Amino acid sequence: MQVSVENVGNLGRKLTVRIPAARLEDTVRNRVQEMGRNARLKGFRPGKVPTKVIEQRFGAQIRGEALSELIGSSFQEAVSNEKLRPAMQPSISTSGKPDNGEIEYTASFEVMPEIGAIDVSGLEIVKQVSSVEDADIDTMIQTLRVQRQTWNPIDRPAQAGDMVLFEFAAQASDFRYPETGTDRVGTIVGSDALFKGLEDELLGHVVDDEFEKDLDFPSDFRIEGLAGKSAHASFKIVRVQEPKLPELDDAFLSTFGVFEGGLEKFREDVRSNLERELEAALASRLKASAVEKLIDAHADLELPNGLIESEARELAKQSAGGKQENVAHEPFMASARRRVAGGILLAEIARQNEIRVDMRRVSASLSAIASTYEEPEQVVELYSKDAQLMSGLQSRVLEDQVIDWIAEKAMVSEHKLTFSEIMRPGA
CATH class of the missing domain: 1.10.3120.10 (Trigger factor, C-terminal domain)
Known part of the structure; x- marks a missing residue:
């Protein structure tokens, strides 16, 4: 195997490798013979497929695989001998055809930089x-309880932390949401899941309350036609629920595998x-x-x-x-x-x-x-x-x-x- 190395910039390398074509032909011949002994083709007894038939049907595939493996192994050998450390897989260029009894390919790649001794004592x-x-444990346990809290319907006026389900419609100049009727929306008051100005309007209302308000919608509101606009909105409270945290009892602990x-x-x-x-x-x-x-x-x-x-x-x-x-x-x-x-x-x-x-x-x-x-x-x-x-x-x-x-x-x-x-x- 003959190898020559060309520097392309500081880190680029172009490796030219020449391999005796006999190495490829020996590999191809051995694989054809092995396939002939193991292939099962219609019309031939197992192990009796003629070499010529194998070459006709699988020759291109066998040659391609053998060439790829030969290039891979010879490349690793070449960079090891030349003491090169490729940064990535190389780009290979070759005709794959013998010339004067040799197969030539070029491998283009970058190498790892030479850094020199690294001194970290001054860092x-x-x-x-x-x-x-x-x-911190108390806080986490409280978080776990909140994640498993239930919601119970109530008759009292809505307050911060309650979940309120309401029917909603809004008219902003020539845009109405929804086009007809109302949309049913739910939120936890104070969560700012919708936006503070809207959620604040829900405070103090009970089930079946109906009311109207003028609202200034934020620019990032999820409904594009209302985003950044002033609108006249109508509300009807459908349900008010308060959160109930689970007790720290055996039933709760068992959900975390503590029995x-x-x-x-x-x-x-x-x-x-x-x-x-x-x-x-x-x-x-x-x-x-x-x-x-x-x-x-x-x-x-x-x-x-x-x-x-x-x-x-x-x-x-x-x-x-x-x-x-x-x-x-x-x-x-x-x-x-x-x-x-x-x-x-x-x-x-x-x-x-x-x-x-x-x-x-x-x-x-x-x-x-x-x-x-x-x-x-x-x-x-x-x-x-x-x-x-x-x-x-x-x-x-x-x-x-x-x-x-x-x-x-x-x-x-x-x-x-x-x-x-x-x-x-x-x-």
Whole structure:
């Protein structure tokens, strides 16, 4: 095998590889013979299909597969011998036809940047710390009760927190909603699910009350013809219901799988769940802080454009809810660059310092993931059988190990926050 390398810019490489055509022909011949021994074709006894028939029917397919595998294996051999580290899969160009007893192909790709030794000792990283307090458990239990509250019809006037069902119509200049009759609408007074001005008008009214009001609808109101306009609205109260929280009795606790130990056991379970969520949130914030500082310290690092493009397209796809749509990826290029830079730097730290994935941490992480499902053993089995899922989990665990390593070497200051501050998005 003959290999030549051409530099195309700082990170681009063009690899030209020449392979003896005999290697391909030997592989094709062996596969044709093997297929002849195993193929079952109408009109031929098993194992007695003539080679010529196999070549006629499957020759192109066999040759294509053999060529693809030969290119793949020889490419890996070539980049290993040349000490190249491709950033992505190469773009291959070849006729696939022998010329002077050789098959030639070119592989175009970008390589990982040469970073040099990474020193993290000067990074100033903020490590946020927190703990789960009894008040946090009380708050979560109250939230769980609210999620399971029932609504009971009442005769008293509506007040904040009540659920009110009402018939509604509104006229704004030449637009009427609905076109005829009324629409039946429900809301919890004070939730601003509709908007405050409308919900405030429901206060103090009882079932069968009818009244009219002039309202200024907000610009983001869900009914386009009323959004940002003034309208004359009519109301009729159909039903008023007040919330009733479930008691913290055995029936309530059993819905969370607590059949023994009562409220004390329930509080222990809630604490365990909150502590698991807190641990994950703190780790995520530490990682974000460390990676941010690491990227800023290597702001001039040249990165493979292909990786940035790919990451930007993935971010664009995620922004569209994962749909296969032609979403412009250019607005995501800056974010993609930082994500790629962070990934490359973390991987390089692992490589330079021989940090290997800790399979015990992988198992612990998988157990934590599985514990959030009703049938955790099925989740474990799914990961065990899906190489891509397991590889992704191992990569995340390895990154966490690198973050821990950075935190040991860098200048770390602690900043204490409450549980609710940690768990609040954007805090």
